[in-house]
Amino acid sequence: MMNLMRLFGGRAGSAPVARERLQILLAHERGRNGGPDLLEVLRSEILGVVSKHIDLDPDKVVVKMDRGKFVSMLEVDIEVPNGVQRSMMVAAT
């Protein structure tokens, strides 16, 4: 169909594709520009709270934001070392 349209002069330009690519890129980048600070703040505060009770490797606390069309998912992934006392584990969960 596209080929037919091109043949008969109704050439589909590439500008709409450029527009769409830009909109997707910028939606992603603008979201990120406001994002790193917020996620970093969240990460360090979560790390601070959990570290009061459990010894954590700071690098094993991962905070991610997955932006969806309608809702976004804040994902907090904390790896806890195995040496932690059982009572603390119960309290932490």
Add this chain to the structure above:
Amino acid sequence: MFDLINVVQGVAKLPQALIRDKRLENLWLLPASQTRDKDALTEEGINRVIADLRTKFDWILCDSPAGIERGATLAMRYADEAIIVTNPEVSSVRDSDRIIGMLDSKTVRAERGERVEKHLLVTRYDAARAARGEMLSIDDILEILATPLLGIVPESQDVLKASNVGSPVTLNNANSAPARAYIDAVRRLMGETIAMTVPVERKGLMDRLLRRRAA
């Protein structure tokens, strides 16, 4: 000959590095070093030079390297106003969007809660291709970047011709379409109200005949 880095490092005084333009008597140039590492430039060094220049000149044009690297952030750091030069390509509009974000957050004015006034200058524009849907249109670009338009410079062979001989297009061929576009943009920047059009090439009969033969 001294340059910006020499002045920033205190090796030379500002007047020793300023070069008077041969064509325009009220234009002075301060070259950035082409050989030395630009990492020698510091924020406070630039601050000093610009503060010094402010006491001597009405307008200080700080040419920024293309893109979003450190050179660009240094160039915009002390700006009162900014002209964002973009062309209708995805990569260019994308970088412009990043730069606009930085102008609103990483400049001294932004940090003081003031605004850097922004102007958008679109270059290498081909109205016919945009009309055929082969190029992002001015409206597309304005919608994406949401920044006031200062001017539209049409794609033209005159730009390379002028660049080849080391002259600004506005001096090399002041009647050419890009030259008129730049002159209009400058007048808008100075506060004049000028209708926003894309200047087109004026073709005389001889010009057309010659061009046809040459082709």
